[in-house]
Amino acid sequence: MNLDELKFDANGLIPAVVQDETTREVLTVAYMNEESLRKSLETRETWFYSRSRQELWHKGATSGNTQKIVEMRYDCDGDSLVVLVDPAGPACHTGAVSCFSENLLERSVERDSAELSDSRMDPSADQLASLSNSESSLNRTADQFASLSDFAVMLQLEKTISKREQEMPEGAYTTYLFEKGVDKILKKVGEEASEVIIAAKNRDPEELKWEAADLLYHLMVLLQEQKLPLKEVLAVLNKRKKPSAEE
Known part of the structure; x- marks a missing residue:
C-alpha cells in the first residue's frame, strides 16, 4: 500500500471499514489518520483515531479484543479503506460481534406495508409493483444481515467450549x-x-x-x-x- 495514493480529508482522516476476514461481516467503521495507519501497518493490528477524544487508540488495548490485520485495501478514489481482520473478540463495546447489530430494514418494510394498508386511496398498479420490488429487495438484504447475526452463535459456542476445556x-x-x-x-x-x-x-x-x-x-x-x-x-x-x- 502506497500512502501517497491515499486521500485524507480536511481533518487528515480517512474512513476504514473493518470486516471479518472469514465471514466478510462488517464489524465496525472507524477513522485513521496517517499515524494510526502507519501503526496499523507496522503492528498488523488495527489502530484508529478517535474524533471525540482527539487521540489514537489501539483496538483491544484494554479489552483484549484485538483485530489482527490480514489485508488492507483502498478504493479506486483512494479516499477510503477496507481492513480485513481476524478478530480476537467482539468488535462492539456492547459485547456484540459487530457494531452493526441493529436492522432498520425490517422496520422499514413493516412501515411501508402499514402505510399501504392505511391508505384511503386504492394504490395504482405501478405503486403496488414499486412497493413489492422494494419489499423484496429489503427482505433479501435483511436475510443477509440475519444470516451474519446467526453465525455469531457459532462463534460464541466455540468460545464457550474453549472456556469449558480450560476451566x-x-x-x-x-x-x-x-x-x-x-x-x-x-x-x-x-x-x-x-x-x-x-x-x-x-x-x-x-x-x-x-x-x-x-x-x-x-x-x-x-x-x-x-x-x-x-x-x-x-x-x-x-x-x-x-x-x-x-x-
Whole structure:
C-alpha cells in the first residue's frame, strides 16, 4: 500500500471499514489518520483515531479484543479503506460481534406495508409493483444481515467450549466429554450423525433440526479437542466457493 495514493480529508482522516476476514461481516467503521495507519501497518493490528477524544487508540488495548490485520485495501478514489481482520473478540463495546447489530430494514418494510394498508386511496398498479420490488429487495438484504447475526452463535459456542476445556467446571456435559477424551467425542459425533440420517430419512424436519444442532455441537467439541479453529474450516469453504456468473 502506497500512502501517497491515499486521500485524507480536511481533518487528515480517512474512513476504514473493518470486516471479518472469514465471514466478510462488517464489524465496525472507524477513522485513521496517517499515524494510526502507519501503526496499523507496522503492528498488523488495527489502530484508529478517535474524533471525540482527539487521540489514537489501539483496538483491544484494554479489552483484549484485538483485530489482527490480514489485508488492507483502498478504493479506486483512494479516499477510503477496507481492513480485513481476524478478530480476537467482539468488535462492539456492547459485547456484540459487530457494531452493526441493529436492522432498520425490517422496520422499514413493516412501515411501508402499514402505510399501504392505511391508505384511503386504492394504490395504482405501478405503486403496488414499486412497493413489492422494494419489499423484496429489503427482505433479501435483511436475510443477509440475519444470516451474519446467526453465525455469531457459532462463534460464541466455540468460545464457550474453549472456556469449558480450560476451566473444566464440575457437572458440565462439555467437561465430561473432554475428561473422557477423543474416543468418546468421536463416538458422540458418529451417534449424532446417525441420528441426523434417521431424522432425514423419516422426513421429520422438527427432529432433524434438533439432531443437526447436536451434531454441530459435538463436531465443534471435536474441533476444540483437535485445536482446529472453526475459522480454518470456514476458510476452506470460502476457497471452494466458485464465483457466480454475475461476479
